[in-house]
Amino acid sequence: MDRAAGGQVLQVVSGDGSFNTEGVDEFVKDTGVESSGVGYTVVAIMGPQSSGKSTLLNNLFGTRFEEMDALSGRNQTTHGIWLARSTKVAAPTTLVMDLEGSDGRERGEDDTSFERQSALFALAAADIVLVNMWAKDVGRESGAGKPLLKTIFQVNLKLFQPAPSRRRTVLLFVFRDRTKTPLEKLVDTWEGDLQRMWDSITKPPQYEDAALTDFFELQYAALSNYEDRAEDFLAETVLLRRRFTAGEGADESSFLRVSDEKLPGHALALSMAKVWEVVKEHRDLNLPAHRVMVANIRCGELMAEQLAAFKADAAWHALAEEAGADLAPAFGQRAADLMDSCLEGYDEEARYFEAGVSEARRADLVEALEALVRPAFEAQLALLRELALTVFKQQLQQEAAPGERFVDRAQRYSSEAMEQFDSQLSEVVVPDTEWDVAPARAQLQHDISAHVQTTRLEHVGRELAAAQKAAQRGVSSAAMSLFEAPPADLWPRLARVVAKASSKACAALVASVQGYGLEGAEVEGLYADVAAAARSQLLVHAHEAANTALSRLKDRFNQVFQRDEHGMPRTWQPSVDITAVTAAGRRAAAQLLSQLCFVRGDGEAPASAAVAAAEAAVQQLAEDGGGASGGTSGSTAAGAAAGGGGRRGGEAEASSFDLLSAAEWPGVGDEDVLLTPAQARSTWRQFMSDSTFSVQQALATQQANRAAQNRLPPLWAMAAMVVLGFNEFMAVLYNPLWLLFLLLAFLFARTVYLEMDVEAEMARGLLPGSIALSSKFMPAIRKVTRHTFDSAKTFLQDAPEESNTSNNNGNSNGGGGGVRRGGGAADAGLRSRRREVEMTDASHDTGTALHVGTEATTSSRKDN
Numbered sequence: 001m002d003r004a005a006g007g008q009v010l011q012v013v014s015g016d017g018s019f020n021t022e023g024v025d026e027f028v029k030d031t032g033v034e035s036s037g038v039g040y041t042v043v044a045i046m047g048p049q050s051s052g053k054s055t056l057l058n059n060l061f062g063t064r065f066e067e068m069d070a071l072s073g074r075n076q077t078t079h080g081i082w083l084a085r086s087t088k089v090a091a092p093t094t095l096v097m098d099l100e101g102s103d104g105r106e107r108g109e110d111d112t113s114f115e116r117q118s119a120l121f122a123l124a125a126a127d128i129v130l131v132n133m134w135a136k137d138v139g140r141e142s143g144a145g146k147p148l149l150k151t152i153f154q155v156n157l158k159l160f161q162p163a164p165s166r167r168r169t170v171l172l173f174v175f176r177d178r179t180k181t182p183l184e185k186l187v188d189t190w191e192g193d194l195q196r197m198w199d200s201i202t203k204p205p206q207y208e209d210a211a212l213t214d215f216f217e218l219q220y221a222a223l224s225n226y227e228d229r230a231e232d233f234l235a236e237t238v239l240l241r242r243r244f245t246a247g248e249g250a251d252e253s254s255f256l257r258v259s260d261e262k263l264p265g266h267a268l269a270l271s272m273a274k275v276w277e278v279v280k281e282h283r284d285l286n287l288p289a290h291r292v293m294v295a296n297i298r299c300g301e302l303m304a305e306q307l308a309a310f311k312a313d314a315a316w317h318a319l320a321e322e323a324g325a326d327l328a329p330a331f332g333q334r335a336a337d338l339m340d341s342c343l344e345g346y347d348e349e350a351r352y353f354e355a356g357v358s359e360a361r362r363a364d365l366v367e368a369l370e371a372l373v374r375p376a377f378e379a380q381l382a383l384l385r386e387l388a389l390t391v392f393k394q395q396l397q398q399e400a401a402p403g404e405r406f407v408d409r410a411q412r413y414s415s416e417a418m419e420q421f422d423s424q425l426s427e428v429v430v431p432d433t434e435w436d437v438a439p440a441r442a443q444l445q446h447d448i449s450a451h452v453q454t455t456r457l458e459h460v461g462r463e464l465a466a467a468q469k470a471a472q473r474g475v476s477s478a479a480m481s482l483f484e485a486p487p488a489d490l491w492p493r494l495a496r497v498v499a500k501a502s503s504k505a506c507a508a509l510v511a512s513v514q515g516y517g518l519e520g521a522e523v524e525g526l527y528a529d530v531a532a533a534a535r536s537q538l539l540v541h542a543h544e545a546a547n548t549a550l551s552r553l554k555d556r557f558n559q560v561f562q563r564d565e566h567g568m569p570r571t572w573q574p575s576v577d578i579t580a581v582t583a584a585g586r587r588a589a590a591q592l593l594s595q596l597c598f599v600r601g602d603g604e605a606p607a608s609a610a611v612a613a614a615e616a617a618v619q620q621l622a623e624d625g626g627g628a629s630g631g632t633s634g635s636t637a638a639g640a641a642a643g644g645g646g647r648r649g650g651e652a653e654a655s656s657f658d659l660l661s662a663a664e665w666p667g668v669g670d671e672d673v674l675l676t677p678a679q680a681r682s683t684w685r686q687f688m689s690d691s692t693f694s695v696q697q698a699l700a701t702q703q704a705n706r707a708a709q710n711r712l713p714p715l716w717a718m719a720a721m722v723v724l725g726f727n728e729f730m731a732v733l734y735n736p737l738w739l740l741f742l743l744l745a746f747l748f749a750r751t752v753y754l755e756m757d758v759e760a761e762m763a764r765g766l767l768p769g770s771i772a773l774s775s776k777f778m779p780a781i782r783k784v785t786r787h788t789f790d791s792a793k794t795f796l797q798d799a800p801e802e803s804n805t806s807n808n809n810g811n812s813n814g815g816g817g818g819v820r821r822g823g824g825a826a827d828a829g830l831r832s833r834r835r836e837v838e839m840t841d842a843s844h845d846t847g848t849a850l851h852v853g854t855e856a857t858t859s860s861r862k863d864n
């Protein structure tokens with residue numbers, strides 16, 4: 001810095017052609033050119049070797065280029081290209097380039113090459129090119145500077161194209177060692193020389209007719225001999241310096257020109273380096289392309305610098321942190337200000353470059369900045385959305401005003417929430433960005449709708465659950481009582497119960513969800529849900545009833561079997577037809593079983609033929625007696641009842657469905673099955689087994705009752721005897737033979753009476769009973785007579801054995817023999833009852849016979 005500020009010089013290009021990149025970078029920074037925009041001037045000087053170039057620059061600009069010692073002779077002192085800052089031109093910042101002399105003898109064959117390279121470099125980099133030449137060479141054919149000028153002209157033709165807006169290179173000819181010849185005269189002569197030189201060079205076809213002044217702005221100055229007239233020389237340099245100075249000291253002859261093509265100071269070092277790189281490699285230097293290249297590089301660097309500065313900006317960090325935590329007041333404007341500040345910094349530096357290039361990089365910078373800021377913006381949007389949604393939820397949760405519908409409240413609060421969101425958007429939206437807030441708005445709308453839907457569903461769900469419970473309670477209370485004592489129209493009544501409970505619960509449900517905006521289909525769905533719940537409750541009870549089917553069958557059987565038509569317990573008098581009662585009880589049980597096998601409809605719709613057949617088949621179990629129990633005794637009590645006029649019509653219906661081999665119910669869905677056919681068969685089998693015991697007990701009880709009633713003759717007989725045969729009775733009592741005969745006759749008559757079952761026949765009516773008894777009389781006489789003789793025969797045959805036995809066992813057995821004989825006639829009547837019991841259940845044959853035999857024996861004892 002000191003070196004530059006103090007007029008120190010920097011070798012830009014060394015004698016061997018190396019460019020001092022770092023040095024130039026640093027020099028540009030140190031001299032303030034980097035930050036001067038385009039407010040700087042580069043002046044280069046070209047001319048023959050040892051023509052006093054360095055002397056002129058040092059006196060004109062206050063630089064310290066090395067000068068040849070006048071006493072040591074005219075040898076080359078400047079090698080390569082040197083750079084210094086003018087200390088005498090206050091403004092603009094002026095950089096001065098001293099180029100190696102063009103006719104240096106030491107360089108030999110390479111002179112031309114380096115001369116050409118340095119000329120290219122000077123013309124590309126400098127705003128003003130000083131051509132140092134001796135005044136005495138003006139008008140001379142072989143002037144020392146003329147080859148150099150030809151080179152300048154040729155190089156310039158390659159670098160620049162003439163254009164109205166283009167800055168022409170200022171070519172300042174400085175005539176050294178001026179003579180008394182006026183400058184105007186010198187200029188006239190010199191311009192003639194220049195024209196000849198211009199005409200002599202080979203030009204591209206398009207510039208064949210172009211004038212020298214199309215490419216150059218020609219300026220002139222004449223200076224006195226520095227060695228001989230130093231004071232004049234210094235005075236003239238002061239005047240000349242003014243033409244390099246801007247501001248107060250400037251005049252109309254100023255060399256300073258404004259140009260759009262001028263690169264900013266911060267691109268100068270790069271531009272110089274790139275120009276020399278091209279020049280050094282003997283490539284063609286295309287200045288427009290060069291400027292674009294420099295612009296691209298520098299704009300990219302500027303963009304990166306500004307972006308880095310933005311990232312490091314404490315204000316941005318604070319804003320980003322604030323935005324992540326809560327709604328930041330005026331977030332959008334603050335973010336935009338920071339971004340604008342960054343872009344302004346870029347624009348300030350990039351405005352000198354090609355517009356296309358700088359704008360493209362600016363767009364990149366904007367994109368990068370937006371990528372940095374956008375997450376914070378999105379976070380703000382999310383917070384805004386969250387805030388609006390929270391407020392909405394709180395409002396919706398509040399108690400509704402009387403009569404206000406839920407959908408109306410939801411709509412009102414939703415509108416308010418959206419308005420709040422929209423009004424706060426202005427705080428969040430970053431100006432000059434095209435960030436779309438529509439998705440966030442749509443998301444908020446969606447969130448609100450979702451919350452409304454959730455709230456609505458929760459309420460409707462609660463009410464639906466309550467309605468379902470109410471419907472189930474209604475079904476439970478009625479279904480339990482119906483299943484306790486199932487009527488014949490059980491399922492139609494159950495269907496009505498379900499319908500009624502569902503309807504009542506649905507009415508309450510509809511009232512409770514009014515105002516929640518339920519569509520017709522939704523209401524239908526709720527109805528269906530309530531009905532389904534009611535039906536499921538019905539199924540619970542149905543399955544429960546089916547699971548306890550056996551006990552229910554027994555209860556139903558006992559209701560019919562144990563109680564008469566008035567509901568009074570049966571006493572099993574001899575007049576009771578146990579067979580008919582048993583059949584009726586089993587029919588009732590079978591009907592119940594058929595009701596518990598599967599779920600039926602409401603009875604209004606006709607059941608399918610298959611379902612009816614299945615139902616009939618189950619009921620047919622009662623008509624078939626123990627069919628389902630696997631027994632083959634078709635002559636059971638129930639079977640007998642069926643044979644006496646059972647439901648033949650049912651048999652015909654059931655014929656299409658064979659319950660004994662069926663695996664499933666025809667026409668019944670799995671969900672409606674309560675008991676499978678196998679379970680129904682098993683239940684019925686168990687029921688038959690269990691109910692048989694009750695029948696046996698009833699039969700035994702009836703038999704006992706009948707025997708008890710037979711102990712005394714009928715009253716009319718006793719009265720007749722008393723009135724009509726008292727004398728005979730007394731005679732008989734006194735005559736053992738008569739007594740024995742009468743006794744035998746009584747027993748015979750009694751047996752015939754029982755055999756004919758007179759009481760049962762008479763119970764059917766006087767006339768039918770008389771007819772039946774008349775047909776049964778003779779067979780009964782024959783049968784009793786035969787049995788009497790058989791018994792007598794057996795008795796006589798067994799007498800010796802019994803007398804032996806009686807000898808061994810004493811009197812007690814003798815009494816037993818008497819009982820047997822005395823009870824022989826009664827046995828004939830008992831046998832028919834025993835057969836009935838035996839036929840009731842073959843599996844109980846033995847026990848029943850023993851039991852009845854015991855009962856009969858007991859009765860006989862009592863009779864005796």
Ligand SMILES: Nc1nc2c(ncn2[C@@H]2O[C@H](COP(=O)(O)OP(=O)(O)OP(=O)(O)O)[C@@H](O)[C@H]2O)c(=O)[nH]1
Binds near residue numbers: 051067070100227
């Ligand atoms: N006749 C004359 N000689 C001068 C003038 N100015 C300087 N000189 C002399 O010319 C010689 C060369 O001076 P420099 O300033 O080193 O010339 P130069 O062109 O920079 O030399 P190189 O860099 O080697 O090409 C020195 O001896 C100076 O004294 C002048 O105005 N007239």
